[in-house]
Amino acid sequence: GEDVEQSLFLSVREGDSSVINCTYTDSSSTYLYWYKQEPGAGLQLLTYIFSNMDMKQDQRLTVLLNKKDKHLSLRIADTQTGDSAIYFCARGSGATNKLIFGTGTLLAVQP
């Protein structure tokens, strides 16, 4: 199957760390992606990880990939109110040139 699953909602306090989780069923993707959608806007690429990596760090963002468990996570350190958005994980779909998206996780940051 092509399912990509995420929890729907996460609430954190400003300054805390946020961890958004994603699981997938098909492990053939070369890249896995995290997209951010701010209110009323389209999606923008936040970060990505190559499938032969376990971890990628980019400033406040850390992506962890557990290929055995088919689990991807996004950690946001020192979460700010400007991080409030919907976060989507996505993976490529083999040779068909499609991206398969998860359901999205709404991150609410409380001041």
Next chain:
Amino acid sequence: NAGVTQTPKFQVLKTGQSMTLQCAQDMNHNSMYWYRQDPGMGLRLIYYSASEGTTDKGEVPNGYNVSRLNKREFSLRLESAAPSQTSVYFCASRGTSGGIGELFFGEGSRLTVL
């Protein structure tokens, strides 16, 4: 940089009316996509065009048609709108030569069918 441009941004239709959503990209990308976004459902692929001259069905194609007019433009048509097609529609494009294969999205078209 315009990127991916969608029109219209908002539209209200009555059941049975038809309309076309327009999308254009200026990044010389080969592949273009139409997604719909509904609460709790994430993004679902309606149709895509891997290259100029080809189109393929995605997860939820029923009730829609598409036209890849040229390399830049990919339109989505609702022939007879239904309330179940109330949604936010996103067009996206993707280059396939090298790079990481990210999708670039338009800002969305919010459609309400009464």
